[in-house]
Amino acid sequence: MKPLSVKHLTSRIAGQLIQGEEELLIQHGAYRLKQVKRPYTALFTNKRIVNWKKLEPFFPFILITDWHYNRQELPEQLVLIQVVNTEEAYWQFVSFYRSQFTIPIVAITGTSGKTTTKEMIKHVLSVEKNVTATTLSSNSRTASLQYLLGIDEQTEAAVFETAVGSPGDVRNAGKYFKPTIGIITNIGAHHLNYCKTLDGYIQAKAEMLEILEPDGVLIINAEDQHTQKIDLTTFQGRIIKIGRHPSCDFRASHIRYSQHGMQFYLHCQQSVYKVFVPGYGEHQVYNALATIAAVDAMDVPILVAIKQLASFRRLNKQLQVVEGLNGSVLIDDTWSITTTSLEAALKVLQVLGQGKQKIAVIGTITDLGSWGYIVHEQAGELIQRIGVDVLITIGEHARIMADHAVKLGFKGRTYSFKNSILVYPLLQDMMDEKSVVLIKGDMYSKQVANLAKELAQKKHK
Template sequence: MKPHTVEEIRAIISGDLIQGSDEIIIHFGAYRLKQIKNQNTILFSNKRITDWKRLNEFFPLVLVTDRKSSQSELPKNLTVIHVEHLEYAYWKFVHYYRSQFQIPIVAITGTSGKTTTKEMIKHILSSSKKVTSTNLTNNSRTASLQYLLSIEEDTEAAIFETAVGSPGDILRAGEYFKPTIGIITNIGAHHLNYCKTLEGYIQAKGEMLKIIEPTGVLIINAEDINTRKIDTNSFPGKIVKVGTHTTCDFRAFNIQFSHDGMNFSVQHKKRNFQMFVPGFGEHQVYNALAAVAAVYEMGVTIPEAAIQLKTFKKFNKQLQVIEGINESIILDDTWSLTTTSLEAALKVLNEIGKEKKKIAIIGTITDLGSWGYIIHEQAGELIQQIGVDVLITIGEHASIMANHAVKMGLSSPVYTFKNTILVYDLLNEIVDSNTIILIKGDMYSKHISELALKLRKKK
């Protein structure tokens, strides 16, 4: 956080000093007690705090509140600012802080690929700029204040994920970040337990158009069916399309699998550029296109971006290729699970598993609410269309996709398990050096992650 004195912050939020010192310098901000992790923090809260002793290590501490407390309730070494309306004062501070920085700020949303795209942008920019960003997949709305305050005087660019758990999440993130560039990587089916319908989820993702600055840039995957359902006519800024179609502003062609990544060409303004991105799958090419388009808007040339992209380090558990049991190959994709990422993973399995026996182990897709049955059926249809030699599902809901795949015509052997206890023994029998295994789940499915580790070749 750019340092401010208590006196400066009081002027911003129209607060009165009840006790303490105007000279204290603030370096951190919080609106929940558990967010206080450092000294010189300003806390916006109207809750009654009874256990001040456990906060002793974080003094000097500044409290902003609209609650009237007796002097006996508050520690004498606590600085207290009283305001008329706490929420109004909080947002006044947030908007003021954001207004101090005239730098490119990127907001990224999407069902799949947002973390990878964010990390690609960060990697490309970090070679020449001071960059701040969301930390790995930690894109919780409760962390937005901390991420905003991570922008400091020498920060030259910021990249933040804006996830959707429910409608309004992106709008709220926009109140903090006011992005100059927005990216929608793709829209599948996820978080339907709160968004209720796929249309509701698409609308929630479409909130991105409302939070980008009026003169800003929106980058979209022009070939994503659900993204195309968003009405962009009201967006006042510039729209940049990425994809493989000739109408795209950044068009990928000559896409080829190579050792540990993808080779492809990019056409932009009638010029062609050769690129390589670590990580398998066409979806990785789309992630790279969005990243290149974003940094291009920030003044990085396409050749410069291509050089940096070569050294990008993909995440573990994102289609990570490793040696497995009985000399097999494991594709560990236990980072996340949606129908969008499942389709991408199955396509990679088929491409790099040519001439091998292809086994897919798939867990349950979560956060679907009443849509769970339908989405798992859609997953089963994807499995049948793309094809595998052996299908193994783990979990009661996952068995829906197995049953539907068979109903749609999948003739390969299919095994359904409620848990992972017997899966390893089965694999030990049917796996050999001519086998490639895709194991697909999300980071919250511990039993799937543990099975993936167990399947690795013991060193």
């Protein structure tokens, strides 16, 4: 955080300094008591604090509140700023803090590919710039303030992942970050427990258009069917389209698998470039296209971006290939699961499993609410269409995938289990040097994640 004096903060939020030194420098910010972990933290809260003893290790401590305390109950090292409305004061502070920096800020949303694209952009920019970014996939609304305050005088660019748990999440993130570049990676079916319908989920992603300034840049996957449903006529900024179609601004052609990654030709700005990106799957090519388009908008030369992408380190548990039991190949994709990422993973299994027995172990898709049955049926359609030799599902809802795939004509062997207890011994007999196993699940499903560990014989390549 760029240090801010108590006096400066007080004037910016139209507050009144009741107690404390006005020249004291604030070095951290919080809007929940549990976020206070260091001295010189400014806490915005309208809740009454009773246990001051617990806060003593963090003194001097700055409290901004509309609660009226008795002066006799206040600790001596407390700085108290009285405001009319705590929430309004908080957003005044956020707006002021963000306004101090005129740097490029990228916000990324989408059903899948958010974290990888964000990490790719960070990796490319870090060659020449001091970059701040969200940590891995930590993108909850409660973390936004900490990420905003991660920007300081040394920061030259920032990259933030903005997830959608419910409508308004992207819009709320925009209030913090005020991005200059927005990316929508793709839109599948996810978080329908809060967004209620697929259209509601699409509109929640479309909030990205609202949070960009009129001269901002929007990067979209032109071939994603649900992204195509967004009304782009309301956006006044620059739209960059990525994909394989000749109309795309950043276009990929001649996509092929190579050792440990993907190769393709990039067509943009009347030039053609050969690109290698670590990580398997055509979806990884789209992540790379979005990355190159974003850094190009920040004046990073395309050749520099391509060179840096080649050294990108793939994320753990995202289609990582390891040696499995009995000399088999194991594809660990237990980071998250949506129908979008499942389709991508099954396609990778098809390619890496050519000439071998292809086994798919799939867990339950979460955060679907009343849409659970329908989306799991859609997953079954994917399995039947793409095909595997053996399908193993873990969880009651995951069984719907197998049942529906069989109903549609799936010819492979199927096994459905309520939990993972019996899966390991089953696979122990199946897995050998002539088999490739995809294990696909959610990071919050401990049984699927633990199974992946048990099936792996060596560390990730």
